[in-house]
Amino acid sequence: MKLRLLTLTTLAVAGIAGSAFAADTVKLGYQLPLTGDTAQYGQDFRKAAEIALTEFNAAGKPFKVEIVFEDSRSDAKEGTNIARKFVDDKEIVGVLGDFTSGVSMAAAQVYKEAGMPQLSQTASHPDYTKISKYQFRNIATQAQEGPYNAKWMASKGLKTVAVIAEQTDWGQSVVSGFSDAVKADGGKVVFSEFFNRGLKDYRSLISKLERAKPDAIYTGFFYEDGAQFLKQLHQLGVKTPVYSTSAAYSPKLIELAGEAAEGMHLTSNFLPTDPSPNVQHFVEEWKKRSDGAVPGQFPAQAYDAVRIMLAAVEKAQPNPTREKVRDALAQTKDFPGVTGKTSFSADREAEKELVKVEVKGGAFVPVKD
Amino acid sequence: MNAFETVAPAGHAGRRRGWLVPALILLLVFAALPALLAGFDRGYFYQIANLALIFVLLSASMHLVTGVAGLLHLGHAAFYGVGAYTAALLTSKLGLGFTVTLPLSGLVAALVAFLVALPTMRLVSIYFAVATLAIGQMLYLVMLNWVDFTKGPNGIIVTRGFELFGFSLSGRIATYYTVAAVVTLSVVAISRLSHSYYGNALRSIREDDQCADAMGVRTVRLKMEAFTLSAFFAGVAGSLWAHMTGYISPGDFKFSESILILAMVVVGGLGSLPGAIIGALLLILLPEGLRGLGDFRNIMVGLVMFLSILLLPKGLLGEVSALRLVRRQLGAAWRHTGDGERKGEGIGWR
Numbered sequence: 001m002k003l004r005l006l007t008l009t010t011l012a013v014a015g016i017a018g019s020a021f022a023a024d025t026v027k028l029g030y031q032l033p034l035t036g037d038t039a040q041y042g043q044d045f046r047k048a049a050e051i052a053l054t055e056f057n058a059a060g061k062p063f064k065v066e067i068v069f070e071d072s073r074s075d076a077k078e079g080t081n082i083a084r085k086f087v088d089d090k091e092i093v094g095v096l097g098d099f100t101s102g103v104s105m106a107a108a109q110v111y112k113e114a115g116m117p118q119l120s121q122t123a124s125h126p127d128y129t130k131i132s133k134y135q136f137r138n139i140a141t142q143a144q145e146g147p148y149n150a151k152w153m154a155s156k157g158l159k160t161v162a163v164i165a166e167q168t169d170w171g172q173s174v175v176s177g178f179s180d181a182v183k184a185d186g187g188k189v190v191f192s193e194f195f196n197r198g199l200k201d202y203r204s205l206i207s208k209l210e211r212a213k214p215d216a217i218y219t220g221f222f223y224e225d226g227a228q229f230l231k232q233l234h235q236l237g238v239k240t241p242v243y244s245t246s247a248a249y250s251p252k253l254i255e256l257a258g259e260a261a262e263g264m265h266l267t268s269n270f271l272p273t274d275p276s277p278n279v280q281h282f283v284e285e286w287k288k289r290s291d292g293a294v295p296g297q298f299p300a301q302a303y304d305a306v307r308i309m310l311a312a313v314e315k316a317q318p319n320p321t322r323e324k325v326r327d328a329l330a331q332t333k334d335f336p337g338v339t340g341k342t343s344f345s346a347d348r349e350a351e352k353e354l355v356k357v358e359v360k361g362g363a364f365v366p367v368k369d
Numbered sequence: 370m371n372a373f374e375t376v377a378p379a380g381h382a383g384r385r386r387g388w389l390v391p392a393l394i395l396l397l398v399f400a401a402l403p404a405l406l407a408g409f410d411r412g413y414f415y416q417i418a419n420l421a422l423i424f425v426l427l428s429a430s431m432h433l434v435t436g437v438a439g440l441l442h443l444g445h446a447a448f449y450g451v452g453a454y455t456a457a458l459l460t461s462k463l464g465l466g467f468t469v470t471l472p473l474s475g476l477v478a479a480l481v482a483f484l485v486a487l488p489t490m491r492l493v494s495i496y497f498a499v500a501t502l503a504i505g506q507m508l509y510l511v512m513l514n515w516v517d518f519t520k521g522p523n524g525i526i527v528t529r530g531f532e533l534f535g536f537s538l539s540g541r542i543a544t545y546y547t548v549a550a551v552v553t554l555s556v557v558a559i560s561r562l563s564h565s566y567y568g569n570a571l572r573s574i575r576e577d578d579q580c581a582d583a584m585g586v587r588t589v590r591l592k593m594e595a596f597t598l599s600a601f602f603a604g605v606a607g608s609l610w611a612h613m614t615g616y617i618s619p620g621d622f623k624f625s626e627s628i629l630i631l632a633m634v635v636v637g638g639l640g641s642l643p644g645a646i647i648g649a650l651l652l653i654l655l656p657e658g659l660r661g662l663g664d665f666r667n668i669m670v671g672l673v674m675f676l677s678i679l680l681l682p683k684g685l686l687g688e689v690s691a692l693r694l695v696r697r698q699l700g701a702a703w704r705h706t707g708d709g710e711r712k713g714e715g716i717g718w719r
Contacts, residue, residue: 108616110412
């Protein structure tokens, strides 16, 4: 009977939580990893969301917005639990998150069935937006970034390329998106391999890669793995130029890799040094909340994702419903965010403008070519 | 329920009540709980109930190997994964439904377990634990890296929900009843296995495998059977998970899931099936119930687990102390000569 009592109390506690709200408050859900292996990303997203939300609520709109944050630990079990919870809450009209594609897609099965608009700031799986008309993402896909980088490298006369990427759905899309474009441009991928996230020793991978004598190395990693890789590349004295995606764009990359990051090329759609008031405002707010640290690519994407969602909620006024918010999201065109102008294509993919960046003197410097 | 209480009887008097306790549990699972769920009519509660049931099955299946036979199993989630992948691949590639994938998931997981058991089941103590750890990692890496077949990290979308011979069972209540029925039948089977002469033979391995060997118990064969059977039920649980969520990826079956299942068995009490079930319920319901605490909820869950090991070394209803078992297993790794009664235990295989 212990079992029954336990179940009952759990149910009761959860039931009380869903209390009533004033009619002029709109609720959104945000599922993200606040604990666990990927907590550093989730914590950043929450911070970015709080900045966006505070601004929105301070702007004197006729209604207020509340965001319910739930910790998914990047675990599909918890992600689907949260999705059910959000769907149950009739006041929630839109959901942001999750961080990883896997959890986002597991949760998306629930949102698809319930007709809840879902906007992920980072889910990059090629099939994510194909799940239903309710899935949106605010991240440039590798189908866009790969060809862009391939052209950039071809213009620099780099013909043979070695490609390495983390063994995730995203890493898979990095390699396929880039390799296809390289071949189309007349270049050649001479080496291609995946590594598991959190790998400590890249030296065997580097020596295998160097044996193929590439003109350049194209990499799909996040900053933690990237810093390790760059440091070991530096230690082995390899001078082959390294190119990477916007996912590696984080001040922490330079912080961790130090001088090993010098000369690395990557794309980005967010530059904290951009003088536009929009970006400077976000960077200032971020610094205030993070001991002076500068935000990277992902928090900027999250900040924009939240603001795109808020704009959609505003457009869906009065009496926003899930369906109205979805339609408003789908109409998003040239949204002026800190990651450039964002529009959603007919298949709910974010179309982003990319910028070329190089690491010079311990900082990301935008370059023309 | 407990037909035979041999070693260290657990603190609950199941025998005298006879049919009463099972009847009450059945009433709870098939009448009271669904009525309650239907009353609340919230997808969240259904989801948690289903998830808790799936982990009850996982915990119960691991109970057979770790609780009853006393073998530290660190790769259980991999067989759960094999089952889930079998179901997902059969559905997405061949278009088969749940009726077919459910038994096949169990059988494929059991087959894989049998094959990997062949070279490893002669190992004892810590060496066995390390071998299962390796097996779990190997299977996980296969799911992750065999991209052509498993789609690797991209995962698989499972297009069909629960059904019975083409009749859809995808509604909330129907889904709950499907999961509940499969889990209950499996738990009854596991209960019969662990509360019988067969279960007692397994217990003899846990208590002293050399002695059991000397008494004519075929320890290696029994270990292999327990391992394979347990994988079968884990595979069944995998099929339930695949059809329930509609999307699986290797991340669902990594090492931390094995540890979660192990923690359920340990918190509930090694060797006790009700313990394993309550352990699973506790570790699924507690983190959800504590969502209100925000970032602290994992600390609270950790605290509950820590205190339960500290204050209840045998878990809630256990037959043996987890600490004792682990100490004996880990200790054996570097005890080479041995002394007195434990002589020769340092041998890593048999």
